[in-house]
Amino acid sequence: MNYNDIAKIVHDSVKNAHNNSLASTQINSHEATVIKKVLSDFEVSGEDITLGTIPLHFWG
Amino acid sequence: MKLQLDQAITAGINKILTSAQLSSEMIAMINSSLNADSETGELFQWAHLTLMNCECVSGVFEDALPGAIAMELSALAIDIFDDIQDQDHDDLPWRQIPTAHALNLASCLSMLSYEAISMLPDDRDSRLYREIGQILSHMWITCSDGQLQDALFDTREQVTLDQYFELVKHKSGSLTACACKIGATLGGGSESLVLQLNQFGTYLGIMSQIRNDINDFLDFDKKKDFVNHKKTLPYVYLLNILKGKQAKQFKELTQLKGNVLERFGKEEQGNLQQLTLDEGAVHYGRVMYELFRQKSMEIIQAISVPEKRKEKMIKLVKENI
Numbered sequence: 578m579n580y581n582d583i584a585k586i587v588h589d590s591v592k593n594a595h596n597n598s599l600a601s602t603q604i605n606s607h608e609a610t611v612i613k614k615v616l617s618d619f620e621v622s623g624e625d626i627t628l629g630t631i632p633l634h635f636w637g
Numbered sequence: 638m639k640l641q642l643d644q645a646i647t648a649g650i651n652k653i654l655t656s657a658q659l660s661s662e663m664i665a666m667i668n669s670s671l672n673a674d675s676e677t678g679e680l681f682q683w684a685h686l687t688l689m690n691c692e693c694v695s696g697v698f699e700d701a702l703p704g705a706i707a708m709e710l711s712a713l714a715i716d717i718f719d720d721i722q723d724q725d726h727d728d729l730p731w732r733q734i735p736t737a738h739a740l741n742l743a744s745c746l747s748m749l750s751y752e753a754i755s756m757l758p759d760d761r762d763s764r765l766y767r768e769i770g771q772i773l774s775h776m777w778i779t780c781s782d783g784q785l786q787d788a789l790f791d792t793r794e795q796v797t798l799d800q801y802f803e804l805v806k807h808k809s810g811s812l813t814a815c816a817c818k819i820g821a822t823l824g825g826g827s828e829s830l831v832l833q834l835n836q837f838g839t840y841l842g843i844m845s846q847i848r849n850d851i852n853d854f855l856d857f858d859k860k861k862d863f864v865n866h867k868k869t870l871p872y873v874y875l876l877n878i879l880k881g882k883q884a885k886q887f888k889e890l891t892q893l894k895g896n897v898l899e900r901f902g903k904e905e906q907g908n909l910q911q912l913t914l915d916e917g918a919v920h921y922g923r924v925m926y927e928l929f930r931q932k933s934m935e936i937i938q939a940i941s942v943p944e945k946r947k948e949k950m951i952k953l954v955k956e957n958i
Contacts, residue, residue, distance in 0.1 A: 578928065580798035580799055580801075580802055580925070581797070581798050581799070581877065583921070583924060583925070583928075584798055584874055584877065584878050584921055585878065587917045587920050587921045587924055588878045588916060588917045588921070590917070590920075591915075591916065591917035591920050592916070592917070608928065611924060611927050611928055611931065612924050614927075615920065615923045615924045615927050616920060616924075619919075619920055619923065
């Protein structure tokens with residue numbers, strides 16, 4: 578997983594919502610699918626700035 | 638069932654405290670600290686994670702009880718050390734006593750966790766005791782090193798995303814991995830199954846850290862992560878991704894001079910919130926959380942145990958963000 582490339586693609590996608598760079602070859606297709614889905618869900622749910630809890634509280 | 642398990646864990650802890658012949662003051666500190674940081678009211682979460690892994694592997698969880706108690710006591714000790722290091726969570730019991738007392742409490746808990754694994758049944762050459770002891774020691778070593786790197790990161794101007802995730806793997810992933818590995822080992826899992834669940838635990842810890850970092854970053858009333866230069870995921874993302882005017886604006890916010898808490902007022906908080914949302918820091922956190930969630934789910938789906946035994950583990954990571 579290339580954390581930096583994913584960050585660049587997320588940033589580009591958020592800044593240019595209608596002209597994003599998901600076609601980039603720097604990440605694999607699965608990662609691209611996840612990015613698309615998460616960003617799309619984010620639009621639908623509104624700009625919620627938190628992440629929900631995972632069961633059994635948290636570790637970390 | 639959960640109530641009975643909680644009672645068994647409580648009884649096991651009480652037995653260890655009694656046999657250790659501790660002072661009434663130390664016992665009182667331990668009892669007030671156990672479960673004090675549970676946000677949901679659920680008890681002994683680290684012990685339950687350990688038991689869940691044992692049950693997943695073997696179908697029963699009783700064999701892992703001493704290991705689960707050891708995990709609970711070690712995790713509490715690490716939590717206390719972490720809060721002292723971060724000067725954080727002022728509402729928790731160990732932050733409301735003198736630091737010297739809290740340090741001794743954490744040291745005592747760490748050694749009590751080894752007392753817990755001495756309750757494991759006698760087997761050939763005490764193999765289980767040595768094996769679980771090694772897993773626990775490895776976690777303490779990795780986690781301590783991660784905590785040190787965390788403190789060092791606070792003083793550095795530049796931290797990359799690779800460095801952030803490597804740190805989180807050590808600091809948070811090692812704890813959850815330890816719980817899963819102890820449970821799987823005491824469940825009699827094969828070497829490859831134990832390794833798979835160890836990896837599952839690492840991902841679980843990374844997910845938790847991402848969640849905490851995102852949720853705490855803009856919680857200016859309760860947390861001081863940003864003004865303390867904590868290199869949380871949104872911070873590291875913005876540090877690395879911003880260019881030009883936005884990078885300058887972010888740098889100015891990180892370099893407030895004088896009394897930082899006073900200088901970082903409503904206007905600055907608003908600016909940081911705007912940058913965080915507009916530049917995709919929360920989006921990135923969600924993407925990374927989801928990628929690690931899927932990786933952990935893949936492991937559970939791939940492990941060679943009856944489907945029925947995977948249900949609790951799947952539920953653990955099924956919840957979407």
